[in-house]
Amino acid sequence: MRLTKRKMAAALREHGYKLTPQRRAVITAIASSPDHLTPTALHRKVQQDHPTIGLVTIYRTLEILVKLELTCELHAGGSCRSYTIAAPGLHHHLICSDCGEVIDFSGYYLAELEQRLYRETGFEIEGHLLEFIGRCQNCRQNV
Amino acid sequence: MRLTKRKMAAALREHGYKLTPQRRAVITAIASSPDHLTPTALHRKVQQDHPTIGLVTIYRTLEILVKLELTCELHAGGSCRSYTIAAPGLHHHLICSDCGEVIDFSGYYLAELEQRLYRETGFEIEGHLLEFIGRCQNCRQNV
DNA sequence: ATATAAATGATAATACTTTTCATTTAGAGC
DNA sequence: GCTCTAAATGAAAAGTATTATCATTTATAT
Incomplete structure (x- = not known):
């Protein structure tokens, strides 16, 4: 069973992180995509609904999500790093x-x-x- | 048993690559270091003996060595990519x-x-x- | 409703990697 | 050894990825 958006949001709160619209948007984008996304790809996806969100926020949010093990990071040759929701x-x-x-x-x-x-x-x-x-x-x- | 410099040089030749002093220097540096080195670290090491070698040559040589499986590439979190001699x-x-x-x-x-x-x-x-x-x-x- | 610490976005700085191109050179053939 | 040619090099620039700084905004506890 994959993590739900709801659980990811709750986990953020639990650890003292604020639940901002930007973070919601990132979580939604990650949780709703079956693919691994690079920070840039994720940014493009998030911007469809929230055009003002900056790439920097994507990086910062990913950092938190990885730390809380809510997303997992992939390293595959070449210029790497892409992310997807963590599936326990x-x-x-x-x-x-x-x-x-x-x-x-x-x-x-x-x-x-x-x-x-x-x-x-x-x-x-x-x-x-x-x-x-x-x-x-x-x-x-x-x- | 680790690969020797000699064998690495021979493998380059076999595959139609020229054996330039620069490539020798890169091979020597990789073969003589037990550590994984980033392209930049490798560059610094090579420059001790061959100050004129450019970083670009390091990248190009590494690309070949990895393709021929003479060195192996490591991806470890964060900004990644480091290289070491391949040990079969x-x-x-x-x-x-x-x-x-x-x-x-x-x-x-x-x-x-x-x-x-x-x-x-x-x-x-x-x-x-x-x-x-x-x-x-x-x-x-x-x- | 207010206060405050945290988060955001804009910008800049830094780091990493690849491309382009004129010059040099290794190695094949003689 | 000398010549030729394709391949390799270095310098510079371009492209991409990532992180740092800082003034402004905002989520949340009270």
Whole structure:
């Protein structure tokens, strides 16, 4: 189940952040898009309804949303960073190198590996980033 | 066993790239550093011995080295991209969120998961990026 | 309704990366 | 070794992404 706008707003409040129209707009845009969006793309989307919102506010809001784990950040080669709403348990990505489609997936737990790494290196693992790059069905067929 | 400078140079040749002094210098710098270096850091290092080499050449050379899989690219939160010599079979990273230390590790194969993803989504997987973020032993102790 | 700390937008500054183009050079062929 | 040519280089500029500054506005507690 994906996070709802309502829950995201509540989480902001809980952590002492004000619920401004701008932040609502960003949340709405993220929550209503299945895609990963770059800050600029998100800005364009938000501006459709709220033309005065600045790109800087997008950056600032994303920073908060990522900190509260309400959105997740994607790093895929090249100039990176795009964002999408966080889906609990779905923190891995499958990225098409051709069309850029992103599929989230879950069901693979890295806990065992994390423990081994802790024993061997003393690293206390806080998070991970697992991304696969490939070519999606469509792109493979439309050669 | 890590790649030697000699092998990297040979690989360049094999693929029809010229072996210029600048490229030698970049290869030397990468091969002799255990750390992941950003393009800028690499530039500084190279300039110690070859002050005239431009940053653009660093970027261009890195592009080739990554394409030939002689170096690997790291994406770790924030403004990303750093590079290190590729160690065959060691394509995963353990990054300290505190001091930035990077440990490569291997021994965990994602082949099984890749096959499952192929069956379920039709994605033909070409590569992956697995990175753990955490705090290294030192940073945990020196609170 | 008011006070206040936080948030916003405009602007500028900074950093990162790519493009363009004239000049230089590595390496193939002789 | 010398010549030729395609490829590589460096300088400069352009393009893009991100962060900082600051005066003004605003959400919310009271």
